[in-house]
Amino acid sequence: MSTEDTIKISAKNVQVHYDDTHAIKDVNVEIADKAVTAFIGPSGCGKSTFLRCINRMNDTIDICRVTGEILIDGEDIYDKRVDPVQLRAKVGMVFQKPNPFPKSIYDNVAYGPRIHGLANSKSELDDIVENALRRSAIWDEVKDRLQAPGTGLSGGQQQRLCIARAVATEPQVLLMDEPCSSLDPIATVQVEELIDDLRKSYCVVIVTHSMHQAARVSQKTAFFHLGNLVEFGDTDKIFTNPEDPRTESYISGRIG
Amino acid sequence: MSAMKHSLLTLDARTKKRNAAEKRFKACGLSAIVVAMLALVVLLVSVFGSGASAFRQTYIAIEVPFPEAKLDQSGVRDPDVMSQVTTLGYEPLLVDGLLAAIDAAGIATEMSDKDIGALISKEAPATVRNFVLANPDVIGSSATFDLLASGRIDGFFKGRVTMESAALDGNTSPEALQLAQDLRDAGIIQTRFNWNFLIAPDASDQRPEAAGLGVAILGSLYMMIVVLVLALPIGVAASIYLEEFAPKTWWTDVIEVNISNLAAVPSIVYGILGLAIFINFMEFNQSSPLVGGLVLTLMTLPTIIISTRASLKSVPPSIRDAALGVGASKMQSVLHHALPLAAPGILTGTIIGLAQALGETAPLLLIGMVAFVREYPAAYTPDAGLFGEASTALPVQVFNWTQRADPGFVERASGAIITLLVFLLIMNTIAIVLRRKFERRW
Ligand SMILES: Nc1ncnc2c1ncn2[C@@H]1O[C@H](COP(=O)(O)OP(=O)(O)OP(=O)(O)O)[C@@H](O)[C@H]1O
Numbered sequence A: 001m002s003t004e005d006t007i008k009i010s011a012k013n014v015q016v017h018y019d020d021t022h023a024i025k026d027v028n029v030e031i032a033d034k035a036v037t038a039f040i041g042p043s044g045c046g047k048s049t050f051l052r053c054i055n056r057m058n059d060t061i062d063i064c065r066v067t068g069e070i071l072i073d074g075e076d077i078y079d080k081r082v083d084p085v086q087l088r089a090k091v092g093m094v095f096q097k098p099n100p101f102p103k104s105i106y107d108n109v110a111y112g113p114r115i116h117g118l119a120n121s122k123s124e125l126d127d128i129v130e131n132a133l134r135r136s137a138i139w140d141e142v143k144d145r146l147q148a149p150g151t152g153l154s155g156g157q158q159q160r161l162c163i164a165r166a167v168a169t170e171p172q173v174l175l176m177d178e179p180c181s182s183l184d185p186i187a188t189v190q191v192e193e194l195i196d197d198l199r200k201s202y203c204v205v206i207v208t209h210s211m212h213q214a215a216r217v218s219q220k221t222a223f224f225h226l227g228n229l230v231e232f233g234d235t236d237k238i239f240t241n242p243e244d245p246r247t248e249s250y251i252s253g254r255i256g
Numbered sequence B: 001m002s003a004m005k006h007s008l009l010t011l012d013a014r015t016k017k018r019n020a021a022e023k024r025f026k027a028c029g030l031s032a033i034v035v036a037m038l039a040l041v042v043l044l045v046s047v048f049g050s051g052a053s054a055f056r057q058t059y060i061a062i063e064v065p066f067p068e069a070k071l072d073q074s075g076v077r078d079p080d081v082m083s084q085v086t087t088l089g090y091e092p093l094l095v096d097g098l099l100a101a102i103d104a105a106g107i108a109t110e111m112s113d114k115d116i117g118a119l120i121s122k123e124a125p126a127t128v129r130n131f132v133l134a135n136p137d138v139i140g141s142s143a144t145f146d147l148l149a150s151g152r153i154d155g156f157f158k159g160r161v162t163m164e165s166a167a168l169d170g171n172t173s174p175e176a177l178q179l180a181q182d183l184r185d186a187g188i189i190q191t192r193f194n195w196n197f198l199i200a201p202d203a204s205d206q207r208p209e210a211a212g213l214g215v216a217i218l219g220s221l222y223m224m225i226v227v228l229v230l231a232l233p234i235g236v237a238a239s240i241y242l243e244e245f246a247p248k249t250w251w252t253d254v255i256e257v258n259i260s261n262l263a264a265v266p267s268i269v270y271g272i273l274g275l276a277i278f279i280n281f282m283e284f285n286q287s288s289p290l291v292g293g294l295v296l297t298l299m300t301l302p303t304i305i306i307s308t309r310a311s312l313k314s315v316p317p318s319i320r321d322a323a324l325g326v327g328a329s330k331m332q333s334v335l336h337h338a339l340p341l342a343a344p345g346i347l348t349g350t351i352i353g354l355a356q357a358l359g360e361t362a363p364l365l366l367i368g369m370v371a372f373v374r375e376y377p378a379a380y381t382p383d384a385g386l387f388g389e390a391s392t393a394l395p396v397q398v399f400n401w402t403q404r405a406d407p408g409f410v411e412r413a414s415g416a417i418i419t420l421l422v423f424l425l426i427m428n429t430i431a432i433v434l435r436r437k438f439e440r441r442w
């Protein structure tokens, strides 16, 4: 990728501790806007932890301490004046396990716009919901049963519903923690296409365990190992010509 | 051994042992249930056996004359003047009416007029007097009344009093019972469903036939309202704070342990607390449902807090994450998502707490709710204040009646227990229905 990419998120000297566990060790990274960045690495290396730093979901964990700076559009999101609630409206998140609200499909998607006052009328809200569902490639499957409970969908449908829910609030950054881990290959392809499409409007960060997926959907890849950011660069380069021996052995399946 | 092949068609020793253990375990469980059910059946049979008759009552239908000479010598029909005639003045009129009825039915008896008058409840003259004072124009004519029969006569028709027991009883005699039997055959005495048991206030020691649960039911209702209005919001707010907002520190642990301990504190301790705080310090009226309700609120709070926290805890954290993830505030995630999901559990806990409070006696005795209440409390007066007048409660009424000498009150007490059980049954049914309703949503 070219160097003229605008930087959306930049992390400086980020350290995360859970009590005594040092989960993220001095991570510096710059994440480009309108691109997909993949976080890969063996289990327990801190990918989710770092992802959750970006929308301050770690605040909800009492024992979690974050130090360092994370700038979004040049503003430190850990500044005292930043309200994490406002931040999370701007930085949407899709979780590893699909977690729709036990409400109707419509209400699931409409919840974010409602609490943020994005729609002035019922028809505007209808449009937002339809739009979000269409972009998440699930509209055709649910358009006839918008009032049915979201929890009654299949796992893959639920995950796409959760993506629609995140998209509906018009975030600028979309964080996805292993969004395809509970999906079958067909749904995975659908979600990957969706991610590729979302890239046009958002800065997308995705955690994945699948090398192929990272290679398919991302432009940049970050490899984490034991809390360290070992290597970060263009996806093509990381997968074809990694600099660090640890990256190479992970990609070729020797550690993990 | 391991090399030996085993057919699947025969059981090996281990499996046999395991199956036997399983059978024993099942048998234990089953017998436990049988014992519990038996205890329940025995309880219900004994309570219903002695209490069901409280819902039936014996009445004597007679025509009572209202001579002007006896009731209103002034002739002005002014209730204030007429009220100078006490119930003692009415008694002979009732006896006259009964004698006339006996004559008309052609029943022969050798009893004295006074003994015949004893068939009628001591409560009856007051009933008639109230009627006359409310309708002064009836003076000079007469009116037909269904008057309460005395407790012994009532007991006779319910099988509590027999000819043999009457022979030894100073309050009645076999002749009186015979006369009552004849009157019943003539259709003058009837036993039928007794609404008064549920509406009438308490009556004095000599008049079990007139005693009712009205004041006690109202008092219990008042108290339940106080408990619901105070304990539910306070309890839910406290639990939400503790569960969702409070930082997990040493202090919250201390509070948690203390709340669990509060739930186990004997209820009489709450009574002492209520006596000290609400009556001695804040000077609320003794025996008022407000004080009773406050004491029961204190008692119910831990139950509600514990059940609310448990049901909030059981809401999957992924739902909260989802809400926070789309930018909901902490409060929105609780109010929009966690609380509705916890609602069935909260409701169940609340109703169980209320049911407990409804059946609670000890603390109410301490704050003086055991008082004998002959009149309905006035709902609101500037002197007494809201819920401020002396009242009583269902379980206390049971306690009260079991203390009394007249055997007629045994039946009343059992009837009160039935009423209490019915209320508890209704509340638990509501709890189940509500829970189903909320759970079925998804
Ligand atoms: N809530 C928590 N409390 C304590 N320690 C935690 C918590 N969450 C994560 N950790 C620790 O932080 C480290 C990083 O965990 P993290 O969940 O970020 O790993 P991950 O890279 O996402 O792994 P996976 O690929 O398995 O999801 C692990 O050692 C983990 O034990």
Ligand SMILES: [Mg+2]
Pocket: A047, A048, A049, A177
């Ligand atoms: Mg993870």
